[in-house]
Amino acid sequence: MVENRPLANLASHLILIVGVAIVAFPVYLALVASSSDPTTIANGQLGLLPEGHLFENYWKVLFEGTERSTKQPMIVPLFNSLVMALVISIGKISISLISAFAIIYFRFPFRHTAFWVIFLTLMLPVEVRIYPTYKIVADLGLLDTYAGLTIPLIASATATLLFRQFFMTVPDELLEASKIDGAGPWKFFKDTLLPLSMTSVAAMFVIQFIYGWNQYLWPLLITTRDDMQTIVIGIQKMLYVTDALTEWQLAMATTILAMLPPVVVVVAMQKLFVRGLTETEK
Amino acid sequence: MQKRSYFAGRMLPYALLAPQLLVTIVFFYVPAAQAVWQSFLLQDAFGISTEFVWFENYQLLFSDAAYYQAISVTAVFSVLVTVAALSISLLLAVQADKSLRGAGVYKTLLIWPYAVAPVVAGVLWLFMFQPSLGTLARGLRHFGVDWNPYLNSGDALSLVVLAAAWKQISYNFLFFLAGLQSIPKSLIEAAAIDGARPARRFWTIVFPLLSPTAFYLLTVNIVYVFFDTFGIIHAVTHGGPAGATTTLVYKVFNDGRAGGDLGGSAAQSVVLMAIVIALTAVQFRFIERKVNY
Numbered sequence: 001m002v003e004n005r006p007l008a009n010l011a012s013h014l015i016l017i018v019g020v021a022i023v024a025f026p027v028y029l030a031l032v033a034s035s036s037d038p039t040t041i042a043n044g045q046l047g048l049l050p051e052g053h054l055f056e057n058y059w060k061v062l063f064e065g066t067e068r069s070t071k072q073p074m075i076v077p078l079f080n081s082l083v084m085a086l087v088i089s090i091g092k093i094s095i096s097l098i099s100a101f102a103i104i105y106f107r108f109p110f111r112h113t114a115f116w117v118i119f120l121t122l123m124l125p126v127e128v129r130i131y132p133t134y135k136i137v138a139d140l141g142l143l144d145t146y147a148g149l150t151i152p153l154i155a156s157a158t159a160t161l162l163f164r165q166f167f168m169t170v171p172d173e174l175l176e177a178s179k180i181d182g183a184g185p186w187k188f189f190k191d192t193l194l195p196l197s198m199t200s201v202a203a204m205f206v207i208q209f210i211y212g213w214n215q216y217l218w219p220l221l222i223t224t225r226d227d228m229q230t231i232v233i234g235i236q237k238m239l240y241v242t243d244a245l246t247e248w249q250l251a252m253a254t255t256i257l258a259m260l261p262p263v264v265v266v267v268a269m270q271k272l273f274v275r276g277l278t279e280t281e282k
Numbered sequence: 283m284q285k286r287s288y289f290a291g292r293m294l295p296y297a298l299l300a301p302q303l304l305v306t307i308v309f310f311y312v313p314a315a316q317a318v319w320q321s322f323l324l325q326d327a328f329g330i331s332t333e334f335v336w337f338e339n340y341q342l343l344f345s346d347a348a349y350y351q352a353i354s355v356t357a358v359f360s361v362l363v364t365v366a367a368l369s370i371s372l373l374l375a376v377q378a379d380k381s382l383r384g385a386g387v388y389k390t391l392l393i394w395p396y397a398v399a400p401v402v403a404g405v406l407w408l409f410m411f412q413p414s415l416g417t418l419a420r421g422l423r424h425f426g427v428d429w430n431p432y433l434n435s436g437d438a439l440s441l442v443v444l445a446a447a448w449k450q451i452s453y454n455f456l457f458f459l460a461g462l463q464s465i466p467k468s469l470i471e472a473a474a475i476d477g478a479r480p481a482r483r484f485w486t487i488v489f490p491l492l493s494p495t496a497f498y499l500l501t502v503n504i505v506y507v508f509f510d511t512f513g514i515i516h517a518v519t520h521g522g523p524a525g526a527t528t529t530l531v532y533k534v535f536n537d538g539r540a541g542g543d544l545g546g547s548a549a550q551s552v553v554l555m556a557i558v559i560a561l562t563a564v565q566f567r568f569i570e571r572k573v574n575y
Contacts, residue, residue: 102298132313214399262397
């Protein structure tokens with residue numbers, strides 16, 4: 001701090017508090033709504049303080065499902081989202097680790113080509129190849145399956161880049177020492193490289209878990225059955241019901257459930273999260 | 283990418299690369315190539331015969347008023363979200379960068395929306411502004427504002443802009459804060475000794491040094507608006523009313539789902555591909571420049 005100016009500091013605190021309030025208000029209101037009853041919301045009488053139906057609403061959403069719309073108990077889509085997020089994050093990390101290992105620790109023809117093939121997928125997000133990709137997944141018979149939900153998203157240029165970058169900084173002496181000890185590639189990877197990479201792996205996991213959990217367009221395309229949906233798709237289905245009112249208290253409970261796991265991951269692993277974000281994007 | 287020593291192995295490196303390469307080829311390159319190929323084909327109404335028509339699909343696309351509407355919606359949407367999200371997060375980051383008491387707490391309380399899915403952000407804001415029962419919509423009506431995002435295109439666009447910007451503040455905040463913290467304190471102290479007031483120090487020292495971060499965030503925010511806001515639009519407005527919130531990505535999705543015009547849909551995808559390639563190239567040129575800083 002260059003100079004001490006109490007008034008300026010007070011202004012800073014005020015700005016930050018207003019910022020935090022704006023960021024938190026929509027979620028607070030959703031929480032209030034998820035503790036309310038349908039008539040209060042439908043009549044436009046929802047106040048700013050929680051009401052007494054919190055437990056009842058979450059129980060209903062999780063284990064009984066909505067009365068109109070899909071009638072799907074949300075515990076199933078929650079489980080699907082968890083599977084999707086875990087398979088995608090662990091899958092991306094695993095195949096990127098071994099790809100980066102191959103590119104850095106071996107000499108072979110087409111090494112640079114392989115790197116570029118992986119790298120250029122950055123320029124092909126799913127949104128620019130929606131229907132052809134859908135058709136391939138359909139032709140492989142993977143619609144409405146966990147494999148179809150996850151495998152097409154498992155390639156990762158960012159993770160490969162990050163691990164490649166990290167392996168470059170690992171001292172050559174470590175490999176030489178391992179080779180003198182007679183260690184083969186697998187032993188070196190497992191006993192030396194992997195333990196050193198754990199922080200990068202954990203940081204990557206936080207980022208990719210959120211990425212997998214929050215996927216929207218892809219599950220929307222390739223799932224049709226209610227019991228294969230993910231939780232974020234479940235919310236959307238709840239909003240649009242034909243000839244009936246949206247059950248807002250249940251939709252808002254689902255919204256809170258959908259954001260809880262990734263938000264907990266970010267807050268609990270804040271240091272790793274910040275590290276993962278700044279390392280992968282720069 | 284050269285190591286002094288490495289493993290000998292002829293087949294092993296290929297085996298290690300195989301899973302990643304297989305996924306990229308089957309699910310990235312083949313469909314992308316198919317999209318390019320299909321964009322040159324015209325299928326008849328019954329899907330029996332296809333004909334190679336060169337750029338006819340593109341000509342049709344660029345003579346379609348609805349496509350120009352989607353381009354302008356996307357442009358307006360990008361500008362509004364980017365300006366709002368960047369300026370608010372810069373303001374907050376500058377405050378949090380001062381060594382205030384509780385700065386760490388503010389940081390935690392500001393970064394969690396990164397974890398919220400765009401569609402969830404959209405639904406949260408829709409609930410507040412739902413015309414008949416939303417808490418804030420009721421407030422607007424109280425002040426005589428006739429608010430209805432289901433019918434009024436300006437209202438619909440404002441709603442999706444608010445939701446999209448709200449979610450992006452946390453990401454921008456983190457990068458601005460990191461950028462601010464990497465500026466040497468001695469520079470600021472020197473300027474203070476020369477008698478520069480805080481506002482002047484900010485505009486003549488901090489802001490120019492922050493410009494690489496700002497420029498990086500600018501491209502990231504544009505990519506975010508183009509691609510990641512699909513969930514917000516799909517859940518909140520369905521591209522309506524009358525196409526007022528139909529972005530380029532939403533249009534590809536919607537036109538393709540309606541079926542029929544395979545070539546036209548593929549041409550739209552190819553245009554989007556060109557946009558991503560351009561944006562990514564800009565982003566990487568910036569990163570290279572920054573390395574030489």
